[in-house]
Amino acid sequence: MIENLEGKFKKCFELATLGETLAFPNPNVACLIYHDECLVSYGIHKEFGKAHAEVNAINNLKEIFSKSDLHKKYKSFTDYASECELILNLEPCCHYGNTPPCTSLIIESGFKKISFSSYDTNPKVHKKSLEIFSNSIFELISPEKLSQEIQEKSQFINRAFFSIRKKEIENRVSTYLSLKIASYPNGNMLTQDGARWITCEESRKDVHRLRSTNQILITTSSTIKADNPKYNVRHSAEDLKLLDIKDPDICVLYNKEKILPENTTSTRKIIYEKLDNLDKQTLEKIISELSFQGYQKIMIEAGPTLSKAFIASGLVDELIIYQPKNHRSKEKFIKEVESSFNYISSKNKIFELENDYKLVMLSA
Numbered sequence: 394m395i396e397n398l399e400g401k402f403k404k405c406f407e408l409a410t411l412g413e414t415l416a417f418p419n420p421n422v423a424c425l426i427y428h429d430e431c432l433v434s435y436g437i438h439k440e441f442g443k444a445h446a447e448v449n450a451i452n453n454l455k456e457i458f459s460k461s462d463l464h465k466k467y468k469s470f471t472d473y474a475s476e477c478e479l480i481l482n483l484e485p486c487c488h489y490g491n492t493p494p495c496t497s498l499i500i501e502s503g504f505k506k507i508s509f510s511s512y513d514t515n516p517k518v519h520k521k522s523l524e525i526f527s528n529s530i531f532e533l534i535s536p537e538k539l540s541q542e543i544q545e546k547s548q549f550i551n552r553a554f555f556s557i558r559k560k561e562i563e564n565r566v567s568t569y570l571s572l573k574i575a576s577y578p579n580g581n582m583l584t585q586d587g588a589r590w591i592t593c594e595e596s597r598k599d600v601h602r603l604r605s606t607n608q609i610l611i612t613t614s615s616t617i618k619a620d621n622p623k624y625n626v627r628h629s630a631e632d633l634k635l636l637d638i639k640d641p642d643i644c645v646l647y648n649k650e651k652i653l654p655e656n657t658t659s660t661r662k663i664i665y666e667k668l669d670n671l672d673k674q675t676l677e678k679i680i681s682e683l684s685f686q687g688y689q690k691i692m693i694e695a696g697p698t699l700s701k702a703f704i705a706s707g708l709v710d711e712l713i714i715y716q717p718k719n720h721r722s723k724e725k726f727i728k729e730v731e732s733s734f735n736y737i738s739s740k741n742k743i744f745e746l747e748n749d750y751k752l753v754m755l756s757a
């Protein structure tokens with residue numbers, strides 16, 4: 394049945410990323426429940442501090458069980474659950490945090506079959522479920538028993554969470570910094586020939602999704618002066634494949650003049666930071682300051698001067714490049730971009746949009 398797992402995990406990853414805006418700083422997690430190869434229930438971790446995906450999926454299944462004829466066919470819910478299979482993109486928690494341990498709920502509910510595609514790197518949880526489940530779960534498929542492709546996709550959807558956790562364990566500033574660049578194939582980031590945009594509508598919509606899934610955007614007075622951007626999310630949650638959307642706070646970096654972005658709502662916080670220099674030390678201090686203020690998931694949307702300075706500093710965890718396809722093959726585009734930014738990694742991920750390519754490049 395391993396081959397059926399590809400499809401089940403594909404669905405699991407799609408559902409998990411719906412919670413991306415509100416689940417943070419928790420990971421994106423979905424729990425799917427199958428019976429006789431049919432999806433009978435699912436749950437998503439929708440919001441930090443609220444019920445985990447497993448709780449939502451199991452409670453939903455209990456309700457279905459009690460309201461349908463299933464309770465006539467089975468002696469109890471646990472009888473029915475013993476025939477079901479749980480699919481999860483993260484190891485279930487086994488400790489008391491904001492919510493009770495999911496491993497206990499799974500065992501008490503009677504489940505016997507479970508597959509999960511990533512271990513939780515939290516030392517309180519990491520691989521602990523293997524022992525906890527050893528007496529009660531008869532069929533346990535842990536990440537290393539899954540295909541490389543499933544494991545990599547699972548890591549990718551929670552890359553910010555895993556990176557932040559690792560930095561916390563290593564006592565480093567625990568932020569995840571993404572830098573978004575729209576450029577022409579020659580690398581130019583400034584619009585040419587009077588054009589309003591470099592990239593297509595689908596790419597710009599994708600940037601709105603990125604804004605919603607980051608806590609704060611870093612921009613500059615130069616870019617505000619040139620573009621007067623609203624830096625808000627101008628698509629519906631449904632359109633962006635999210636459960637909810639949120640405008641990020643804004644951090645404006647300036648050297649000479651503080652400029653206020655126009656049309657920003659009063660509910661968003663705007664922070665100003667003076668840029669005395671463009672060197673690593675100065676940029677590092679700004680990121681530490683934002684981290685001190687509680688920001689962890691940060692995105693830079695600025696022009697070439699600041700973008701180049703951040704790339705040179707080595708502080709960027711993820712570079713997101715949008716470029717018009719310009720009749721190039723995917724392979725040619727990847728080769729050109731990876732070599733010009735020196736971000737060559739097997740973990741990089743390409744997306745094909747309407748007229749553009751998008752490459753997410755992860756720092757080593």
Ligand SMILES: NC(=O)c1ccc[n+]([C@@H]2O[C@H](COP(=O)([O-])OP(=O)(O)OC[C@H]3O[C@@H](n4cnc5c(N)ncnc54)[C@H](OP(=O)(O)O)[C@@H]3O)[C@@H](O)[C@H]2O)c1
Binds near residue numbers: 573612699700
């Ligand atoms: N394609 C894209 O993805 C993209 C995204 C955003 C913006 N843009 C375009 O980028 C253009 C603006 O780019 P840009 O390169 O001029 O600006 P930028 O990269 O957005 O900002 C540079 C920042 O560095 C500061 N600065 C410059 N020299 C400095 C120095 N020696 N020491 C300390 N701070 C210094 C500037 O301060 P002051 O402003 O106070 O001088 C400014 O805050 C706009 O035309 C905009 O349309 C493109």
